[in-house]
Amino acid sequence: MSSPISVLSGALPAEQLRRENFAQSLRESPIPNTELLSNLGLYLNRQTFSRLLFMAELYQHIIPVHGVAMEFGVRWGQNLALLHALRGIYEPFNYNRKIIGFDTFGGFPSVDEKDGELVKAGDYGVSADYQRQLTDILALHEADSPIPHKRKFELVAGDAAETVPQYLKDHPETIIAFAYFDFDIYAPTKACLEAIRPRLTKGAVVAFDELNCPEFPGETLAFDEVFGVANYALRRSPLNPLISYLIV
Numbered sequence: 001m002s003s004p005i006s007v008l009s010g011a012l013p014a015e016q017l018r019r020e021n022f023a024q025s026l027r028e029s030p031i032p033n034t035e036l037l038s039n040l041g042l043y044l045n046r047q048t049f050s051r052l053l054f055m056a057e058l059y060q061h062i063i064p065v066h067g068v069a070m071e072f073g074v075r076w077g078q079n080l081a082l083l084h085a086l087r088g089i090y091e092p093f094n095y096n097r098k099i100i101g102f103d104t105f106g107g108f109p110s111v112d113e114k115d116g117e118l119v120k121a122g123d124y125g126v127s128a129d130y131q132r133q134l135t136d137i138l139a140l141h142e143a144d145s146p147i148p149h150k151r152k153f154e155l156v157a158g159d160a161a162e163t164v165p166q167y168l169k170d171h172p173e174t175i176i177a178f179a180y181f182d183f184d185i186y187a188p189t190k191a192c193l194e195a196i197r198p199r200l201t202k203g204a205v206v207a208f209d210e211l212n213c214p215e216f217p218g219e220t221l222a223f224d225e226v227f228g229v230a231n232y233a234l235r236r237s238p239l240n241p242l243i244s245y246l247i248v
Helices: 013-027 035-043 048-062 079-091 128-145 160-172 186-200 217-224
Strands: 068-072 098-104 152-158 174-182 200-208 236-238 242-248
Touching: 013 242, 048 079, 048 098, 048 174, 048 200, 079 098, 079 128, 098 128, 098 160, 128 152, 152 160, 160 186, 160 200, 174 242, 186 200, 186 217
Parallel strands: 068 098, 068 174, 098 152, 174 200
Antiparallel strands: 200 242, 236 242
């Protein structure tokens, strides 16, 4: 019998143990704090590093495109921090490129029968008070970037099926250049795709973490119902087996 694969990490137990060993090495690092951030490459495995490179590849598509960047399904917030860094690298003075993240910060509020049998309500939650901690981390990134007095990020907590339409109603000026979907499940993915579609400018990038993924069928079903799989060229990169994207 084969070893079970974690739905959360996609890893076999032996691989997951190696990742935990990397993480423990980082927590116990003898490198002083003044040098630790400059040496994080010591602890990045191949999978993580390839994902970072792919995020940079995606960001380069939107440099000439006007609008904000949104992530749907933030969890720990790594992508938001990467978007901050990429904006600082590629377009440091584009303070109009606001980065907005939507999440319940409490896991899936519910699941639909279209999501299959491997996920349940409450999955993918975060630790208590994590939204505040993430805000503090993003504020540190902000302070270390050009034009730090202008707030260029926002976290929106709650069921995105409700908060995204409300955000767009409250901010009618919003044009979307980049949308990253990592909800995994059907209902919020469909609701948010429907909400943002009129705000996507030509040339915008819409990326998905779990299209064509048997563990999370709801994301593909939601995309097909709103955009239509046959209507767009879904692109991918050799850097990552799952993330796909389209250019409007």
